């Protein structure tokens with residue numbers, strides 16, 4: 001599927017389906033004036049006999065003599081129309097088009113006329129919602145007809161003032177699709193080795209990119225004890241993937257993104273229950289998100305230096321697996337008592353955070369499907385951001401609002417740190433039931449003491465359900481953050 005901006009008016013548009021949005025309070029909008037007489041007559045009939053009034057949720061399909069479909073979509077009252085409504089309406093319309101025989105659809109949704117949404121944001125939301133609705137997972141299907149989908153082309157009606165916003169959205173959409181592919185790809189195929197190959201291909205296919213992949217042996221020689229403890233139960237050997245992009249002067253400190261890449265989380269010896277364990281293939285969505293944001297940044301050639309770190313590891317129970325009670329020495333030298341092998345994400349992240357600091361980044365942001373507690377706290381609506389660096393939480397909240405991919409802050413107050421105390425090591429790897437998302441953040445904060453850093457728990461937003469699968473969140477928010485940084 002390809003995404004395009006169009007400046008053609010609705011009546012010139014040759015798409016199989018032309019979608020036109022109407023507000024109840026502006027029912028005779030600009031696009032009908034430009035339509036051909038046959039369709040205009042049909043529309044006026046619908047208006048006059050009140051078949052179509054523009055109420056939100058209304059959708060009517062008309063047919064042109066030449067076979068073209070014209071879909072009228074109700075947007076409700078302009079005063080009440082929100083960013084969420086725009087995203088959801090676009091998603092619904094394109095989902096319907098993708099399930100029909102249409103090969104191309106053009107969206108005339110009055111991007112410049114909203115009272116509560118500025119044209120730039122509206123352009124991005126329409127493009128992202130359309131792309132999201134058109135995505136199909138086909139990588140491991142031999143019966144491709146299971147996914148009835150003919151949609152090859154989506155056009156969004158914009159004007160020249162929105163061209164840059166559209167360009168940004170198209171780059172972000174590429175990143176999101178990359179992330180969704182990785183999140184949905186099964187754990188027998190999406191192994192640490194596969195992720196390393198995938199990242200290597202990205203680096204080779206784009207200008208100004210480098211790749212480095214550390215092997216298990218290299219990590220052992222370096223002393224990454226916490227990461228290797230998790231890895232030791234699996235026959236799939238771990239990798240540390242480092243992707244670099246140089247988009248501005250060499251001497252400018254990079255932005256570092258770290259993504260949890262547990263390619264499958266069984267829980268290890270502290271085995272998870274069987275129900276829905278299959279979904280723990282998405283425990284590498286932190287990795288998938290930072291790789292997706294990397295793709296978007298490179299696609300857009302943002303003027304930043306970017307480094308993406310992905311510890312790719314499988315967490316399995318085995319005769320060689322790490323066990324509850326083990327005391328491990330991390331790469332930082334701090335010791336960790338393992339009280340639950342299912343708290344493995346923080347074990348691989350702490351060594352990666354220590355390693356990332358060797359590259360003197362301006363800031364480090366880590367993304368991880370870290371805690372079930374985060375799903376309890378915020379559900380599927382917002383990711384949780386935690387930081388001790390002044391101002392950073394607001395930067396993510398703002399980026400999330402701009403692109404409709406929201407985050408909410410949880411506190412990293414020192415009072416929570418004592419939940420990690422133990423008699424047998426510098427810290428234990430779990431903090432008990434109260435504030436489970438925060439104590440995981442506290443654990444990571446002990447490895448980023450002299451570094452501008454934020455942690456984002458994406459356990460609730462990265463995945464929808466077994467039907468919809470990986471969402472591609474929070475790539476839009478993360479890329480918008482990088483765009484904002486590039487303009488600062």
Ligand code: BES
Nearest residue numbers: 283340342343369370371372373430459
């Ligand atoms: N990958 C899980 C967290 C998770 C759970 C993500 C559900 C998405 C949906 C993580 O490795 C984990 O198992 N966390 C434990 C931590 C606990 C042992 C302190 C959890 O949340 O139960």
Ligand code: MN
Nearest residue numbers: 265342343344
């Ligand atoms: Mn786990």
Ligand code: ZN
Nearest residue numbers: 262265283345
């Ligand atoms: Zn996990």
